[in-house]
Amino acid sequence: MxxxxxxxxxxxxxxLALFAFPAPKAFASPSTQDSVTASxxxxxxxxxxxxxxxxxxxxEVLVKEGDSVKAGDALVALxxxxxxxTVTAAEAALRSAQVNAExxxxxxxxxxxxxxxxxxxxxxxxxxxxxxxxxxxxxxLEIAQAGFSQTVLAAPFDGVIASVDIMQGEFIRQGQVIxxxxxxxxxxxxxxxxxxxxxxxxxxxxxxxxxxxxxxxxVSGKVIAISPVADTVGGDVVFKVMIELDEQIRxxxxxxTAEVTIGA
Numbered sequence: 001m002x003x004x005x006x007x008x009x010x011x012x013x014x015x016l017a018l019f020a021f022p023a024p025k026a027f028a029s030p031s032t033q034d035s036v037t038a039s040x041x042x043x044x045x046x047x048x049x050x051x052x053x054x055x056x057x058x059x060e061v062l063v064k065e066g067d068s069v070k071a072g073d074a075l076v077a078l079x080x081x082x083x084x085x086t087v088t089a090a091e092a093a094l095r096s097a098q099v100n101a102e103x104x105x106x107x108x109x110x111x112x113x114x115x116x117x118x119x120x121x122x123x124x125x126x127x128x129x130x131x132x133x134x135x136x137x138x139x140x141l142e143i144a145q146a147g148f149s150q151t152v153l154a155a156p157f158d159g160v161i162a163s164v165d166i167m168q169g170e171f172i173r174q175g176q177v178i179x180x181x182x183x184x185x186x187x188x189x190x191x192x193x194x195x196x197x198x199x200x201x202x203x204x205x206x207x208x209x210x211x212x213x214x215x216x217x218x219v220s221g222k223v224i225a226i227s228p229v230a231d232t233v234g235g236d237v238v239f240k241v242m243i244e245l246d247e248q249i250r251x252x253x254x255x256x257t258a259e260v261t262i263g264a
Contacts, residue, residue, distance in 0.1 A: 034201065038198070044186065050075070051172070051174075052076075055174045057170070058076060058170050059078055063164065065161055065164055074152050094141050162254070165179070187248065194241055199239040202223060202241055208220065215249065217249055
């Protein structure tokens with residue numbers, strides 16, 4: 001009997017405890033933040049490392065670091081007297097062929113028939129041959145000029161000379177990078193430590209806020225590219241995201257660092 005009473009007492013105590021101390025409610029975990037933050041660096045929108053398609057001695061370096069150039073401006077010239085001579089000879093051959101073609105076209109042949117003298121035009125075949133020779137001379141000149149043009153390195157786009165890695169009189173090899181050209185008037189932001197967890201939250205077209213540490217300024221932008229291939233930095237897997245600025249702020253330089261917040 002005492003055991004039954006003891007059991008009833010225990011049940012009552014447990015029941016009262018349950019009502020006095022209800023089970024804690026399950027709290028929903030905070031919603032995942034839509035925005036992500038990453039470190040970044042400013043890079044030019046366009047960078048080109050250029051060199052010659054042929055080898056030779058540097059005749060003249062026409063630019064220096066910091067110079068602004070336009071597309072097509074000459075940067076470096078090679079010493080190639082044989083190619084220059086080929087162009088000069090081809091120009092002379094073309095002039096000769098053109099003069100001969102004109103003579104054949106308007107030339108006359110003196111003939112005497114029945115005691116009378118007649119001037120007749122040269123046979124058509126002569127004119128056609130002369131015209132063919134002139135066209136061949138023109139083609140030869142264009143080939144010579146194309147060869148000579150390879151001895152002058154020209155700027156592929158408007159930009160600023162970032163580096164010059166050659167000196168006058170130095171021998172350069174085919175394909176050797178000797179000039180770095182960058183479009184420094186249009187800088188973009190490239191993330192450096194965006195993790196594989198955060199990259200899933202980033203989409204093309206997302207808005208971004210960029211804080212430029214060196215200038216203590218903030219500028220807005222948007223995501224224009226996401227690298228499909230990861231990099232490994234210090235053992236961490238990171239993805240590069242390219243952000244275009246809504247405006248270029250004064251004082252920005254290639255290599256300045258920034259902190260970017262992408263998304264809401």
